Amino acid sequence: MPPILPDPIARAIEAFGRMPGIGPKSSQRLAFHLLRQPRAVAEALSQAVLDLKDLIVECTTCFNLGANDPCAICADVSRDRSTICVVEAPLDVIALEKLGAYRGLYHVLHGSFSPMDGVLEDDLRVADLVQRVRAGGIAEVIVATNATVEGEATANLVRARLQWDETVRVSRLAQGLPIGSDIEYADDYTLTRAFQNRTKL
Numbered sequence: 001m002p003p004i005l006p007d008p009i010a011r012a013i014e015a016f017g018r019m020p021g022i023g024p025k026s027s028q029r030l031a032f033h034l035l036r037q038p039r040a041v042a043e044a045l046s047q048a049v050l051d052l053k054d055l056i057v058e059c060t061t062c063f064n065l066g067a068n069d070p071c072a073i074c075a076d077v078s079r080d081r082s083t084i085c086v087v088e089a090p091l092d093v094i095a096l097e098k099l100g101a102y103r104g105l106y107h108v109l110h111g112s113f114s115p116m117d118g119v120l121e122d123d124l125r126v127a128d129l130v131q132r133v134r135a136g137g138i139a140e141v142i143v144a145t146n147a148t149v150e151g152e153a154t155a156n157l158v159r160a161r162l163q164w165d166e167t168v169r170v171s172r173l174a175q176g177l178p179i180g181s182d183i184e185y186a187d188d189y190t191l192t193r194a195f196q197n198r199t200k201l
């Protein structure tokens, strides 16, 4: 950062630059854009960021993020409580909920198994999933991890950890999701098809 920049601007640029997908050019543009906005815009933005930290909690059942614990999905008695769909991230829940085709519960792992990147089994919510299944009443676990190498490794890990229970069907979203793709970005048609044609894992 050129030293000519006043410190508050430099700090804002640095803060924006730490966000995913925001390069140096974009972070500068954001900082200068905000400078030109009325104070109310800056206040609303900072309040929204703080509210994210203060008002959003992790559901202690499915580990999805929401305004309450249990989350709205776990608390919804009309949902099928015998099916758990396992996803990597909260955004995947949103993508699947948008389809409206799935009426079961979720389990958010918060990452994918990737020892090369230092993400080990204990960094994911796998043991919590096993505990949920052990508690009983689960007929099917649908593994909807991404169609990436890490997503496949995660699916295999989940399968291995649930192997002891032969009464629970463990399935995986059908191929058709492009290899290397994130659930979050899949189009509705592809995702619905992958869901309907899920295969035994």
Ligand SMILES: [Zn+2]
Pocket: 059, 060, 061, 062, 063, 064, 070, 071, 072, 073, 074, 075
């Ligand atoms: Zn929940």
